[in-house]
Amino acid sequence: MVKYREILRLHAQGVTQRGIASSCSHSRNTVREVVKRAEGKNIRWPFEEDLTDADLQNILFPEKHTSSDFRKKPDCDYIHKELAKSGVTLSLLWDEYTLNCRANDDIPYSYRQFCRFYHDYARKTKATMRIKRKPGEQLEVDWAGQTMHLTDNLTGELIPVYIFVSTLSCSQYAYVEGFLSMDSESWITAHIHAFQFYGGVTRIIVPDNLKTGVIKASRSEPVINPSYQEMAEHYQTTIIPARVRKPKDKPSAEGTVGHISTWIIASLRNEKFFTLKEMNEAIQEKLEEFNTKAFQKKEGNRQKAYLEEEKFAMMPLPASMYEIATWQKATVQYDYHINVNQMYYSVPYDYIKYRVDVRVTRNVIEVFYKSLRIASHKKLTGKSGQYSTIPDHMPKDHKQYIDFNQEHVLKWARTVGDHTFTTVQSILSSYQSEKQGLKSCLGLIRLGDKHSIERLELACSKALSYTTRPTLKSIQTILKTGQDKEPNRGSSKLLTKQKDESSYGFTRGADYYGGR
Structure with missing residues (x-):
């Protein structure tokens, strides 16, 4: 309890509030409030009658003795639902709660007690606590530090397999898949498969500063890989890389990587796989067990938390799946063609000697100049040295010759x-x-x-x-x-x-x- 008697005695002797706070082991705010209330009630040391600290608290702070039965309890279920909305915080909800109590002549709880009520509710009845992470807001992605291995069925050689891990920050729902390399194509393919697994897209993707995702790391203006950025635009999401050497920017992924290393990689250490498909099927079985494994300190599991409390907030998948593309640079030659993997594609002759960007997909070659598409061709296959020429790209004299x-x-x-x-x-x-x-x-x-x-x-x-x-x-x-x-x-x-x-x-x- 606050030492009301000692505070007022020292104050009567002219001791400063800082000195009183140090002597009584109370904060200066507490000392200031006690002195202010005592002056308002015209109570000074020495007292006319013997008063205990409890009596002084009853006189100076009568609201502290108000029974909790007269206070209005916050609606924790409503708070949990509202916290799922973008921009809503506990501080905002407490402010609305107090305004509502005053309008109805009810006595509200303090902000600390308000938060404690919600924490207890979320810990006992909900799998997630919506304070720092909103449902459907953030997906953390990374490569696991440990690798798995395929066995060559002819030579017995071990082939490394790199493990991609993604985790939803709110529900901790995870997706895992193995790839034979960590190149850009594998990285983007892993994201596409993760979105299909979740059945939706988060508003933010938080990757590490790996080269396949981030060309140039920067605290304020990171340069994202063009193919990775194009994938994000296709799914209408945003890429915000974690800061360099700041693992706490994506703690869920870092924590999940540790769990995956134990519950999937280590648990399959004695298994021998000959194909990547076979390995990924085994990984999916272990992943199902991991996502349905009960939480240790709260009810439910990752899958249940996702289905009940986060899936509704995920953005829908686009109508078509993203087609993986790679980007190259090329210079338009005097014959108004560019060289792409030893195949030649025409460009309007006005761009001769200009530097252009080339987008290469499985079936199409697209040419851009300053983000404006100037040509599009069906991708040539077979023997190198083939030409794809569109007559409209040719000068008038050349076109007449062709015609x-x-x-x-x-x-x-x-x-x-x-x-x-x-x-x-x-x-x-x-x-x-x-x-x-x-x-x-x-x-x-x-x-x-x-x-x-x-x-x-x-x-x-x-x-x-x-x-x-x-x-x-x-x-x-x-x-x-x-x-x-x-x-x-x-x-x-x-x-x-x-x-x-x-x-x-x-x-x-x-x-x-x-x-x-």
Whole structure:
């Protein structure tokens, strides 16, 4: 009990409050409050009648003698539910509790007793105590320090297996899986499998500062691995790495790693596994036992705590599972292609010599420049050195060259005229190789650009009046000499004469000698 008599005696003798606190072994706040109450009640040393410390407490602090039956007990079940909400604290709930008591003319408990009521309630009836960690708020992840081993069935060699561990901070519900490496792909795959195991996503992920997750550790602005950050954005969660050499930033994961080392890794030490799938199946069986194992100092277990008190607060999984991607840097070459694993993919020619980011997935190659996607290709497989070229990425001249084929030439000839179309058909059919025919047709197009398509059509008409198989050279001669501008006389006579000629090409007829 507070030494009220001694405090008031020393105060009457002019001893300072600091000196009184030191002499009576009380805090200065207690001394200050006793002196203030005594002055308010006009009680001074020496007392008019003999008063004990209990009498002085009854006079100075009558509320301390109020029976607890008259105080309003807090609703602990309501407190537990409200603490699951973001931003809600015990201090806020106590403030609301006191305001409600005053409004109803009830006497509230102090903040310390309020917290004690909730602590006792949560310890006896609930598996979790929602003070520092909210349900569904935080997932702590890490690699276990100890490894397991596969046995090579041919050589008997031991192959190390690295154990991924994740723990929900509120319910301590754990997920464990083994991988053959600790690379970025294994790290992200482990997260995806953990989210599927939990059936939801937490708002925050707390990893260690390993290179597969964090490129550059920083107290204020850590640089997250692009693939890891993209995975977090896909699941709409946030990555907040633990501080360097601060294991208390993720105590649940650190504690679970120790338990996993005992209850899973050590318990399977005498088992021999030949495949990773076989090992992970055994790990899942032990994990089920670990999550359903009863708590030592409170009721329930990790699985029950998760299902009853945390699963409802988890964010839902997205409609599609995240597809693992890796990022690379590449420079666009003069042929407007980039090299990705010895395969070549086109990029708009405007980005020649620019440095771009390349996102590589199992089926797709995406190219980004300053976070803007500028190209997308289906991933090439098979022999290296293959090219994937999109015509829209090419300069105009290059695109015309690619588009220059037999169909393109015939379409152009049809727009010029019937005689030009017949001439192009004749030229294309006169060569065994299509490329040779297209080369002659390209010369015909250039003649049209040089002399106009109207003259080209007349020249083709003139050439067809001489022969049914005109050549590029003959049309070029007609245009050069201007024969296309002369009237096309005698063409019908010439064609008739050709029909009447002997089937022998070198035989001169009667007409040659002027005979009839």
